[in-house]
Amino acid sequence: MNFKQLLSAAATVAVLALAGAGAAEAAPFHGGVYHDRGRVERVERRIVDHRIVFNTLRGRHIRYVGTPYFVRGHYVVRSFDRFGRVRFVEVNPYSGAFIGFFRF
Numbered sequence: 001m002n003f004k005q006l007l008s009a010a011a012t013v014a015v016l017a018l019a020g021a022g023a024a025e026a027a028p029f030h031g032g033v034y035h036d037r038g039r040v041e042r043v044e045r046r047i048v049d050h051r052i053v054f055n056t057l058r059g060r061h062i063r064y065v066g067t068p069y070f071v072r073g074h075y076v077v078r079s080f081d082r083f084g085r086v087r088f089v090e091v092n093p094y095s096g097a098f099i100g101f102f103r104f
Helices: 003-025 050-059
Strands: 033-036 039-042 063-071 074-080 086-091 098-101
Touching: 050 063, 050 074, 050 086, 063 086
Parallel strands: none
Antiparallel strands: 033 039, 063 074, 074 086, 086 098
């Protein structure tokens, strides 16, 4: 084996070893629970405070009424659109990001 072949083989072994170690350490994620070698860990996701939701709505010039309430995995806030009609706004409860208006 010449030097180039030896160097190429060593590099291949090093890359495969790193890829294998990374794959062994990574635990699969299934809906809020990590499974790793028989051990199960629950992932806690924190819901943002109402003031973050209000700041998001103010930043988009949306006039809200009342407090946000949690419905089926997201915040819903009663608000008025630019024509003065009552609309409901969806907000991501984990990041505080604006999702959109409800359509009935």
